[in-house]
Amino acid sequence: MINVSDITGAAKVLLDAGKLPEYKKLLEASEQLLKLQEELAEKTSQVKTLQAEIDEIRSDQVAGADFTKVRDHYRDNEGNIWCARCWICDKRRGLVVKGVGQKGEMTPQCSRCKQFYFSF
Numbered sequence: 001m002i003n004v005s006d007i008t009g010a011a012k013v014l015l016d017a018g019k020l021p022e023y024k025k026l027l028e029a030s031e032q033l034l035k036l037q038e039e040l041a042e043k044t045s046q047v048k049t050l051q052a053e054i055d056e057i058r059s060d061q062v063a064g065a066d067f068t069k070v071r072d073h074y075r076d077n078e079g080n081i082w083c084a085r086c087w088i089c090d091k092r093r094g095l096v097v098k099g100v101g102q103k104g105e106m107t108p109q110c111s112r113c114k115q116f117y118f119s120f
Helices: 004-016 020-065 086-089
Strands: 068-072 074-076 080-081 096-098 108-109
Touching: 004 020, 004 068, 020 080, 080 096
Parallel strands: none
Antiparallel strands: 068 074, 074 080, 096 108
8 A cells, every 4th residue: 555655755756856747646646545545444444334234134143043933023042022023024133122102101112123012
C-alpha cells in the first residue's frame, strides 16, 4: 500500500524541479487514493458486519435443530420458548419473553418480531 509520506516525498521532488503539471497530477492522484482508501475501509467494515449477521443466522439455524413444536411455538431442551413465526419465516430464533400486552397485561411476546402469544 502506498504511504502518504511516499507521495509527499515525490511531490516535493516534483515541486523542487519546477514540474508543476506533474505536481498537480500527483496531488489529484493522492486525493483519489485517499478517497479510495476511505471507501475500502467502509466496505471492509460493511463486509465484517454482514459476516457477523451471517454467522448469527447460521448459529440460529443450527440451534433450531433442537426445537420441539408445541401448538403455536417451539420449545428447546432447556424449556425455553421460541417464536414459531421467526423460525418458520426467517429461520431465526426469537426468544419468547414476558411483554406488555395491548391492555397493559403481562403477555408472552417474541423478543425479535414482537409477536404476542396468548397460550402455552
